[in-house]
Amino acid sequence: xxxPAPSRNNLLILFFFWPFAAFIRAAINFSNKDNVRIIYxxxxxxxxxxxxxxxxxAYSYARDLKIAAGLPYTEFWNIIGGIYASxxxxxxxxxxxxxxxxxxxxxxxxxxxxxxxxxxxxYLKAIYLIVDNYYSRVNYNVLTFLIFFLFINAIFNINGFRxxxxxxxxxxxxxKVIINKDYKYxxxxxxxxxxxxxxxxxxxxxxxYMLVGNKDYIYIPxxxxxxxxxxxxxxxxxxxxxxxxxxxxxxxxxxTNQGYITAVSEELSSMKxxxxxxxxxxxxxxVLIYSKIKLKEYSGFPVLKNIFSxxxxxxxxxxxxxxVPSGSRFLTVFYLFATLYIIILFFRIGRRSLHWITIIGLxxxxxxxxxxxxxxxxxxxxxxxxxxxxxxxxxxISLSKIFFN
Numbered sequence: 001x002x003x004p005a006p007s008r009n010n011l012l013i014l015f016f017f018w019p020f021a022a023f024i025r026a027a028i029n030f031s032n033k034d035n036v037r038i039i040y041x042x043x044x045x046x047x048x049x050x051x052x053x054x055x056x057x058a059y060s061y062a063r064d065l066k067i068a069a070g071l072p073y074t075e076f077w078n079i080i081g082g083i084y085a086s087x088x089x090x091x092x093x094x095x096x097x098x099x100x101x102x103x104x105x106x107x108x109x110x111x112x113x114x115x116x117x118x119x120x121x122x123y124l125k126a127i128y129l130i131v132d133n134y135y136s137r138v139n140y141n142v143l144t145f146l147i148f149f150l151f152i153n154a155i156f157n158i159n160g161f162r163x164x165x166x167x168x169x170x171x172x173x174x175x176k177v178i179i180n181k182d183y184k185y186x187x188x189x190x191x192x193x194x195x196x197x198x199x200x201x202x203x204x205x206x207x208x209y210m211l212v213g214n215k216d217y218i219y220i221p222x223x224x225x226x227x228x229x230x231x232x233x234x235x236x237x238x239x240x241x242x243x244x245x246x247x248x249x250x251x252x253x254x255x256t257n258q259g260y261i262t263a264v265s266e267e268l269s270s271m272k273x274x275x276x277x278x279x280x281x282x283x284x285x286x287v288l289i290y291s292k293i294k295l296k297e298y299s300g301f302p303v304l305k306n307i308f309s310x311x312x313x314x315x316x317x318x319x320x321x322x323x324v325p326s327g328s329r330f331l332t333v334f335y336l337f338a339t340l341y342i343i344i345l346f347f348r349i350g351r352r353s354l355h356w357i358t359i360i361g362l363x364x365x366x367x368x369x370x371x372x373x374x375x376x377x378x379x380x381x382x383x384x385x386x387x388x389x390x391x392x393x394x395x396x397i398s399l400s401k402i403f404f405n
Contacts, residue, residue, distance in 0.1 A: 047116025062108035156376030226319035
């Protein structure tokens with residue numbers, strides 16, 4: 001006889017004494033919505049105990065918080081009114097969040113708890129879009145890809161909050177537009193450009209899809225061209241950024257100047273091969289193509305048609321923009337939609353045993369997940385796994401320092 005799952009109240013009591021144990025209990029039965037709050041609280045606790053090391057983007061956010069704490073309240077209107085107008089206010093939501101937190105405290109732990117609360121909300125909402133709709137039957141293929149989906153843009157990425165938060169805003173809004181035809185969510189995707197200026201281009205891609213629809217006879221050739229001539233759009237970057245605004249133009253010049261290009265190239269060359277390999281990229285593309293050709297009885301499902309068309313269109317955009325240093329970060333959005341496509345595909349197939357597509361994909365998915373965990377280890381506080389209130393009474397020490405130094 002199966003033991004009943006622990007009640008939410010019991011898990012909440014356990015959380016106050018040993019948060020990690022409550023998190024594990026909740027995660028084991030993650031399809032139960034009563035457990036979502038426990039998982040969410042633990043994500044916020046992770047943010048509140050975030051290890052901020054020099055060299056991380058988080059260090060800059062902590063510095064910005066201290067600077068903002070010394071500014072007058074009137075700076076609020078400068079943030080709102082200066083959107084995309086100057087070098088210092090290219091984005092609005094990130095600086096606004098930092099400014100609001102600075103009215104209360106200059107402690108970076110509070111800022112990252114707020115980051116985790118915002119990021120974690122959309123992160124879990126995106127996950128439960130899938131769980132609610134495509135997890136009604138036990139399917140090891142769906143489960144495998146769902147676990148991988150968790151780590152494509154995981155909570156650790158609040159280290160680079162602006163861009164990675166923009167990813168979830170964009171994904172959640174685009175999901176509703178593409179699958180549910182709920183066009184008011186376009187505004188949510190549009191908000192991603194307020195979080196990170198570069199998402200203006202991604203919003204244009206979504207707008208094109210909304211206007212053109214599922215025109216694979218256009219998107220597929222465009223994708224082929226994006227592989228053959230990836231720098232096709234490069235000459236248009238500066239004119240477009242100049243048209244949009246001074247702040248965008250300044251920021252784009254920063255991303256495209258030779259010094260930045262050289263710095264990024266040196267950083268990439270110093271990474272291990274498995275940190276820069278594109279095996280996952282090619283794997284997902286091959287699966288999309290194979291399903292379109294060989295699994296027509298399943299891939300012909302309207303929702304899958306929509307996701308396939310948008311994924312191919314966005315892949316073309318990501319390839320074109322990848323010639324700009326850091327432009328390859330947009331592949332994160334492609335990975336999310338391509339993985340979502342595969343999850344729904346296997347839900348439609350309904351096969352319980354592991355499919356050969358899943359088996360072949362285990363290696364790139366495991367490598368990508370291990371990379372995410374390794375990077376996350378830099379910011380995960382060892383004391384996060386201890387009983388309360390040790391995480392707040394002890395000096396933070398990262399898992400990376402314990403296991404990799």
